[in-house]
Amino acid sequence: MKIYANPQSAANRIEEFLEAKSSGFHPFGPVAAMISDLWWVMLAVFTAIFLLVLVLLALGLLRRRQSKDPQPPLGDIRFITWGGLVMPALILVPLLVYTLITTKKLQPPGDALTIRLTGYMWWWDVQYPESGITIANEIYVPVGQPVRLEMTSGDVIHSFWPPSLSGKTDLIPGQTTVHWLQVDQAGSYRAQCAEFCGLQHARMALLVIAVSPEEFAAWTTQRQKPMAVAEDATKQQGQRAFMNEGCGECHTIRGTAAQGKVGPDLTHIGSRSSLGAGVVANSYGSLAGWVANPQALKPGNRMPPSYVKAEDYHPLITYLMSLE
Ligand code: HEC
Ligand SMILES: [Cu+2]
Structure with a gap:
């Protein structure tokens, strides 16, 4: 990852977009990792239950019907108690607790760098209140540091979704939604508006560019300068x-x-x-x-x-x- 010294080279910028990571299956930070872990556990548990139900169904279909009674009895009360109450509770309560713990951990930590993100049809305004920088359509972050995102919208509802960094968060007009993320590896990560917001909704992408803390400090100093002097x-x-x-x-x-x-x-x-x-x-x-x-x-x-x-x-x- 570089901060471009020479704006003439378009080639590495194309690469930057093509190489941007965007898979929810490959988390690159703690927030995405927590969500992905929860997802895998749920997938495993529910796949096991689904297979069990299929086996029971197959057994039921294969078993010869015992009596000619047109209305078979409802069945054993113990089967209903265990299969209908105890087992679901034993499966769902731990998952609920796990989900609540994950949700709790998804609260932004106190020492985070604040970035304000505002969605517009069809671009992103990005502000760093601590350093007074405003940019658009890309977010620079230092590697390994929690980033607190304060998000709102200037028109309709948008949604910020960087799959390999975190889940989706809505940007709502007149409200501020707070979320956080942390990137553990330098590189660029693609984010996308994930709430249909009109004609060019699909082309409302955003790059999260993670650089080392030293590069981030250099970037901040450089971006704080007003670029006014047209010298020639x-x-x-x-x-x-x-x-x-x-x-x-x-x-x-x-x-x-x-x-x-x-x-x-x-x-x-x-x-x-x-x-x-x-x-x-x-x-x-x-x-x-x-x-x-x-x-x-x-x-x-x-x-x-x-x-x-x-x-x-x-x-x-x-x-x-x-x-x-
Ligand atoms: C009526 C308002 C308006 C005027 C006038 C206007 N622009 Fe824009 N411009 C926009 C909006 C809105 C966008 C964002 C479009 C999008 O991505 O959906 C934009 C995007 C851009 C971008 C791309 C920025 C980026 O980061 O993607 C450039 C460059 C630009 N305008 C330059 C100009 C120049 C040069 C002029 C004068 C000749 C101009 N604009 C006049 C509203 C305007
Ligand atoms: Cu959108």
């Missing part, structure tokens, strides 16, 4: 175009007049691994394509087509890619 003429022209075309009505670039809150924060768009919440890997080409016609890459999304002048195109994209 091309980038300055690009920055002017951004302001003149109304992009700043919807997007924020910290340190500039662009303070819009309708779309993702673009302060560090140059280092984003993907565009459109996982639709394409971020590169000069895909960024130009996105700005020219966002509706082609992600039909129905809430960014209107832009009318950037031909001569402003290259400067605008160069400027945005330089916002590492």
Whole structure:
């Protein structure tokens, strides 16, 4: 896992998405492991019961009927007591206790790093209140540290689901749901919106990127800088175009007049691994394509087509890619 020094290389960003782990069968942290253990125990117990029922059914079918009585007696009361009351209680009560203990353990620990996650149609806003960083569609976390997620929604109900890190948690408008996770191994992990939320629900992905604590500290320092200084003429022209075309009505670039809150924060768009919440890997080409016609890459999304002048195109994209 690297924090990109050079935004030009699209290849490793594609890899990042392709290699992102996303299987609930391979937990990479304690929260996912607890859920997965519980699931395996339940699967084993209920498979055993299912097989037992099938055996009893087979025995019943094979056994020759003893009497010609059209209404056979209800059966032995002991069979009903044991099979209908005692056995289910012996199986279900321990499972209930196990589930309650797991649920208790799923409460976030006190010393966690807080991240605020807000779902929008169809992207994720990610804020680090302790360091004042805002990014979108990816969450950087330090390996081995509990992360407390405070989640809400800006429009409809969404659901955050990183299968190899934790279960699903709903993001509900007007409410804050709290959950936590911890990643034990550096790497990228895919998360997905798991609550149908409209046209582009399926393309509302999110990457959880786990880096070593040292890399995370470096990342934090780097992302805290407002990326405002467009040092050469091309980038300055690009920055002017951004302001003149109304992009700043919807997007924020910290340190500039662009303070819009309708779309993702673009302060560090140059280092984003993907565009459109996982639709394409971020590169000069895909960024130009996105700005020219966002509706082609992600039909129905809430960014209107832009009318950037031909001569402003290259400067605008160069400027945005330089916002590492
Ligand atoms: C009416 C509001 C609006 C305007 C105006 C607007 N955008 Fe967007 N933009 C959005 C929204 C909403 C998204 C998120 C779309 C999605 O992924 O579903 C977005 C996404 C993006 C992204 C992808 C960000 C990411 O992390 O995936 C870029 C880059 C972008 N816009 C650049 C621009 C530029 C450049 C302009 C001006 C030419 C502009 N936008 C104008 C609302 C807007
Ligand atoms: Cu959704």
